[in-house]
Amino acid sequence: MQGITIHKGTNCNFAATSQTLKKSVQKEAKSTLFFSTPVHIVSANAVVGNKEAQGPLKRYFRRTKEDIKMGEKNFERAEILMFDEAVRASLNEARPLVGDAQLLITGDLLNQMTTSSYVARNLDLPHLGVYSACSTYTEALSIGCVMLDGGYFDTVACATASHFATAERQFRYPLEYGCQRPPYAQWTVTAAGCCVISTKGNGPIIKSATLGKVIDFGQNDLSNMGAAMAPAALSTLSTMFKETRTTPEDYDLILTGDLGKLGSDILRDLMREEGYELGQRYSDCGCLVYSVDQNCYQGGSGAGCSASVINEFVLPRMIAGDYNRVAYLATGALMSTQSCYQGETIPCVSHGIVIERE
Amino acid sequence: MSILNGIFTYAKVFAVGGLMCALAQLLIIKTKLTPARILVIFLLAGVALEGFGIYKPINEFAQAGISVPIIGFGASLARGSIELARQVGFIGAFAGGLVRTAFGVGVAVVASYAVTLIFSPRSK
Amino acid sequence: MNAVANPIEKRNERYGKYVDSVTPKTGTAKSLWNSFWIGGITCCIAQGVGDIYALIFPNFSEDMIVNITSMTIITIAILFTGLGFYDVIARKGGAGCFLPITGFANAISSASMEFKSEGLILGTSVKMFSVVGPVVVNGIVWSTVAGILNLLILGRF
Numbered sequence: 345m346q347g348i349t350i351h352k353g354t355n356c357n358f359a360a361t362s363q364t365l366k367k368s369v370q371k372e373a374k375s376t377l378f379f380s381t382p383v384h385i386v387s388a389n390a391v392v393g394n395k396e397a398q399g400p401l402k403r404y405f406r407r408t409k410e411d412i413k414m415g416e417k418n419f420e421r422a423e424i425l426m427f428d429e430a431v432r433a434s435l436n437e438a439r440p441l442v443g444d445a446q447l448l449i450t451g452d453l454l455n456q457m458t459t460s461s462y463v464a465r466n467l468d469l470p471h472l473g474v475y476s477a478c479s480t481y482t483e484a485l486s487i488g489c490v491m492l493d494g495g496y497f498d499t500v501a502c503a504t505a506s507h508f509a510t511a512e513r514q515f516r517y518p519l520e521y522g523c524q525r526p527p528y529a530q531w532t533v534t535a536a537g538c539c540v541i542s543t544k545g546n547g548p549i550i551k552s553a554t555l556g557k558v559i560d561f562g563q564n565d566l567s568n569m570g571a572a573m574a575p576a577a578l579s580t581l582s583t584m585f586k587e588t589r590t591t592p593e594d595y596d597l598i599l600t601g602d603l604g605k606l607g608s609d610i611l612r613d614l615m616r617e618e619g620y621e622l623g624q625r626y627s628d629c630g631c632l633v634y635s636v637d638q639n640c641y642q643g644g645s646g647a648g649c650s651a652s653v654i655n656e657f658v659l660p661r662m663i664a665g666d667y668n669r670v671a672y673l674a675t676g677a678l679m680s681t682q683s684c685y686q687g688e689t690i691p692c693v694s695h696g697i698v699i700e701r702e
Numbered sequence: 703m704s705i706l707n708g709i710f711t712y713a714k715v716f717a718v719g720g721l722m723c724a725l726a727q728l729l730i731i732k733t734k735l736t737p738a739r740i741l742v743i744f745l746l747a748g749v750a751l752e753g754f755g756i757y758k759p760i761n762e763f764a765q766a767g768i769s770v771p772i773i774g775f776g777a778s779l780a781r782g783s784i785e786l787a788r789q790v791g792f793i794g795a796f797a798g799g800l801v802r803t804a805f806g807v808g809v810a811v812v813a814s815y816a817v818t819l820i821f822s823p824r825s826k
Numbered sequence: 827m828n829a830v831a832n833p834i835e836k837r838n839e840r841y842g843k844y845v846d847s848v849t850p851k852t853g854t855a856k857s858l859w860n861s862f863w864i865g866g867i868t869c870c871i872a873q874g875v876g877d878i879y880a881l882i883f884p885n886f887s888e889d890m891i892v893n894i895t896s897m898t899i900i901t902i903a904i905l906f907t908g909l910g911f912y913d914v915i916a917r918k919g920g921a922g923c924f925l926p927i928t929g930f931a932n933a934i935s936s937a938s939m940e941f942k943s944e945g946l947i948l949g950t951s952v953k954m955f956s957v958v959g960p961v962v963v964n965g966i967v968w969s970t971v972a973g974i975l976n977l978l979i980l981g982r983f
Contacts, residue, residue: 412825418943509825518940519823520907521957522916522923522932523737524730524857527850562838563845565734571845610848689838715873716866719926723865724858726921731852737924738957742964744925749965753972766873769892770899770926771865772961779965783973788980795973799966805893806927807962810900811954814935817908818950823939824910 373587376554377486379493384547385699386499386540387437388659390652391430393508393534396644399634404657407433412509412534419509420458423536427452427463427505430536435467435501438540445469445501445540449488451480452505453532453647454514459505469501477676478573478602479556480504481537481651482695486553489697492543499544505536506646515566515681529567530604531640533633537651539659546702548662552588554696556580558678564689566679570607570630570642573675576692577603578614580673584696585620592620596667599658601650601674601694602630604642629653650674662701670699711765718767741772748776752784778803857920864915865922872899872926896927903928904935912936933957 389407397408407429414422427450435445448467450460451474464471476483484502491497509519511532517523541550559579563572577600585591592598592615603611608628615622629650630643654672661667673696679688726740735743751757757777760768768774782802786794800807876895883891906912912932916923923929937956941949955962 420943509823512825513940517957518936519825520910520913520932520936520939522907522913522919522929522936524852524917524920527852561841562835563842568845568849571849575841606849610845613844613848712870712873715869719869720862720866720922723920723922723925724862726925727858727861728854730921731854731857737921738960740921741924741929741961745961745965746968749968749972753976766869766876766895767866770869770872770896770928772925772927772930775927775930775961776965776969779969780972783969784976787973787977792974792977795970795977798973799969803965806896806900806930809897810904810931810934813901813904813931814938814954815946815950817904817935818938818942818946821908821910821939822942823936 375557375583376552376587377490377493378552378588379489379550381493381495381543383489383492383541383543383550384545384702385550385659386442386542386545386547387434388537388539388655389430389433389437390535390537390648390655391426391433392648392652392656393426395508395531395638395640396533396535396633396652399638401633401653401657404660405652406656409534419507419513420454423452423454423459423505423507423510424462426507426534427459427503427536427538428466430505430538431463431467431501431503434503434538434540438499438501438542438545442499442540442542442545445499446497447472447488447491447500448503449474449484449500450503451475451484451647453477453480453511459510460503463503476693476695477678478506478645478647478649479674479676479693479695480647481654482553482601482672482674482697485539485541485550485697486555486695488541489550489553492541499540499542501538501540503536503538504647504651506532506534506648508532508534508646511646525641526567527641528570528606529641530569530602530630530643530645531634532646533602533630533644533649533652535646535648535652537648537655539655548659548699548701551698551700552584553698554580554584554587554673556583556673556694556696558691558693560689560691562689564684564687566681566684566690568606569602569645569677569690570604571610572677572690573603573692573694574607574610574614576694577607577611577673577675578618580694580696581611581615581671582618582620584671584673584698588698592622592625595625595669595671595698597658597670598622598626599650599654599670599672600626600628601672601676602643602645603628603675604630604645606642607675632657647674647676659699662699665701668701672697672699714764715767718764719770720767722768722771722773744772745776748773748778749780752777752780757781775803775806860918861920861922863922864919865926868899868922868926868928872896875899899928900931903931907932907935908939930958930961 786798
């Protein structure tokens with residue numbers, strides 16, 4: 345459990361100021377949305393694979409799958425099964441509290457977002473599919489919050505998933521192909537996460553969302569995602585600090601999605617250059633999800649990585665009172681294998697949200 | 703004496719084969735080339751060696767050490783192509799390489815197909 | 827145009843240099859040694875198989891011995907792939923595992939197994955050469971060129 349430090353927020357006056365901020369700052373805050381209606385995270389669940397269940401967070405994951413194929417006939421079906429289970433668990437948990445969800449916003453890594461659509465097929469709900477690679481979860485949450493804040497819906501479910509074997513096949517080589525990964529590679533997390541957000545009920549509140557710009561610092565190494573995505577996280581995080589008029593000290597936990605060890609070290613350096621010292625309150629979901637002896641190189645990646653860590657680790661600990669205010673930025677690399685073979689560099693995006701304890 | 707000779711042969715095979723692989727590994731580390739590109743580079747090296755007639759003496763010296771790495775496959779293709787072209791004219795150049803390497807490629811395709819019927823990929 | 831592009835290029839170049847300096851490198855000596863001995867042993871096994879065949883079938887031609895030897899080690903490599911430990915060895919062996927002909931066999935069979943889920947016709951049969959295609963195509967093209975050039979040089983075209 346090293347690397348995880350609990351911080352008690354002392355100067356959290358965000359709740360009091362957010363109303364005035366909304367009026368005074370919204371005009372100049374070009375990319376941050378302040379939600380005046382409190383948007384509660386009512387229920388959050390994740391289903392994770394075997395490797396993740398053996399990692400440092402094994403005590404926190406409640407739903408785990410022994411077999412990576414989960415008894416299905418192929419890996420894509422397994423991803424759908426896992427996704428479906430996570431969504432249904434959250435919907436069922438939220439039903440007695442706030443009633444049925446009225447909208448489903450999901451995304452995943454596969455071409456044409458098949459996993460999302462096949463899950464939504466069985467759920468009889470209006471569905472929006474969103475894609476921004478590994479930052480899909482915060483994108484879905486941001487859109488969900490806007491829907492709720494605008495008064496169009498009362499209850500929205502946001503979900504995302506990734507699966508090691510399906511991502512490997514789509515983005516890299518066949519599973520049994522004998523190739524060495526460079527030490528700066530990352531391991532796609534097998535996990536699905538879903539949370540139900542609502543204007544009713546109780547639970548941690550999403551205060552604001554900072555929508556990221558697409559950033560490209562000219563990186564073109566498909567294996568080195570952390571270095572490619574760190575500048576996107578830098579852009580969104582410094583925008584978030586500026587536009588919400590906060591500093592790193594105002595947060596108990598600043599969490600990026602899947603930069604990995606290398607990427608999060610780079611982000612620390614970049615933020616230092618911008619004049620922000622992240623310190624011990626900063627961590628990365630990719631670093632948290634695997635331990636060093638699991639041979640996962642720089643750590644986890646994938647849409648399910650941050651979704652599972654936020655849902656099963658951070659939110660329960662917020663409810664327990666360990667964290668008062670969390671900044672959560674998922675980062676996504678928006679390339680395809682074709683674009684990389686065509687010599688394009690990797691554009692990346694990062695969307696951030698601020699979650700506060702009720 | 704023949705045992706000593708045998709040991710010497712295997713030492714040569716080990717050294718040359720190992721050196722080829724280490725060279726490829728060095729290329730990966732230093733240039734970030736993908737495995738596919740490195741395979742093609744070594745394959746073309748084999749074709750060139752055979753084309754210039756340098757491959758045969760190396761093969762006599764290193765035996766499996768040079769013929770098992772993909773260089774040997776390239777050399778085999780080139781040799782087949784050159785030989786058949788000499789026999790039947792230039793149309794032989796199109797078929798010769800395939801004819802000579804058909805044993806290996808054929809068994810690779812058939813065995814892969816058979817293995818696919820039995821096993822499924824796993825993640826470790 | 828240049829005035830606009832330059833700061834970004836400069837920034838990217840600077841960032842690229844910085845990333846290079848912090849990115850952990852493969853341990854050169856160790857990975858070279860691993861690929862050296864694993865590649866070497868693969869070649870020695872092939873040599874051994876060939877020598878045994880030469881003893882069993884003394885009246886086979888040298889070419890035939892080479893052919894059945896490569897057929898044997900290709901089959902072994904494919905079986906290893908099917909049983910799921912070729913990639914485990916290759917994680918250590920690196921180039922020692924993909925440069926020998928066994929790597930060629932592994933690339934064919936791994937692609938073939940991977941796409942089994944799309945069916946034997948549209949999956950396995952279509953994608954079998956998806957990894958190894960560059961080797962086969964370049965091999966055929968350039969060996970043909972070599973054959974034709976050889977004739978031209980000999981003046982027998």
